[in-house]
Amino acid sequence: MLQFLWVIFPYLMLTIFIVGHIYRYNVDQLSWTAKSSEFLEKKHLKWGSMLFHIGILFVFVGHVGGLLIPKSLMESLGVSESMYHAGAVYGGGLAGIITLLGILILLNRRLTNKRVRLTSDTSDLITVILIFLIILIGIYNTLIGNRLHPHFDYRETISPWFRGLLTFVPDPSLMKGVPLGFQLHILISFALIGIWPFTRLVHVWSVPLSYFKRRYIIYRKRAS
Template sequence: MSRWDTLLWVLLPYIALTSFVVGHVWRYRRDGYTWTARSTQLLERRLLLVGSLAFHFGILGVIGGHVIGILVPDSWTRAVGISDGFYHWMAVIVGGAAGLLLCLGALLLVYRRLRIDRVRATTLRSDWVMYPLLLVTIVLGMLCTFVGGLLDEYHYRETVSPWFRSVFTLDPKGSLMVEAPFVYQAHVTVAWLLYAVWPYTRLVHVWSVPVGYLARSPIVYRAKRGATRTALR
């Protein structure tokens, strides 16, 4: 491999993962009050509702597809009776549908932020880094699904998937990514850059799952008139 290949497929993943982990710890401990999505629901609701639902449902489907396609070896799916051909077309159809839903949601949210003045006024400098990286990652992912899946029928589970798993076993096989088509290389590279800046953007809110609400004591509301009488009841 060349030095450039070593940088992209061996060093970049660990730089991004280090920034991802250390950045989250630093953000939580030193800047915890900004650990929020900075919701602008009060400024505009209609586009936010449609865009947010489409984006979040789409991203759940995309994450599920990536988990099965990248983290699960192809030998495992064959062992349970799923042929490579069936898996390939299911990935194109289901993954494509989830990707299109994700694209729709992302475009609506970006359009809303750019076109509505009161929403654009709340945009942070980190958003101008995060949003382009997020959009480019989504677009490149769609190209991998449709161009790589339909036109070339490229089997990424033989190169991209084992390389990705090798990163987490601390034995990165960068030579596998050298053989991958450019669109896959670009998608992976931009995704690592997105992970690197993740902790310093509004994306940190994905970890704030309101589990505590399930065990929280109920809130008692009392009217201004007759509050004492209501309390006695």
């Protein structure tokens, strides 16, 4: 079971992620869109989207630092265990709460606004629910899980396991004693990665950089 959960399943989801994007881009580019529903409802979308995207940026940076930078390197740079823990709890907790508020607004909008709900397909609902669960469990791990398991250090278990995935030498035994909340957070995240190519999340890779260098569009009134 350890081999499946912490080696086979992650690589399977990553393979689907890569192959799925290539397939969809080459076969169905017309669906490569965020399918904006701003014209259906704007107020809640504005606040929900703003909070979610601001929060998720800080969450992403925190995860990169915690998973990819070894504990020994952090300590050699003068970042002690207590300093790192304080930053993870207070900074990560705040970023998580901001992200959670954003996704709650977006989830409520998608479920309760009739016009938005009618334009949503199954993948939209699954995506937003998975993101909500990932964020909720992540906040639980940060604010509560760490207190329930004070001797657990994910930088000595999850982080080296994750780096092993990236270098193709994963050690599933590192995940054996990881608390359930952290395990669920990881597994649901990989599930989201697996369905990513088949949802509107593909719009993340379509950054409109050409917009900043395009010529202005001039509108002139037609002579009567």
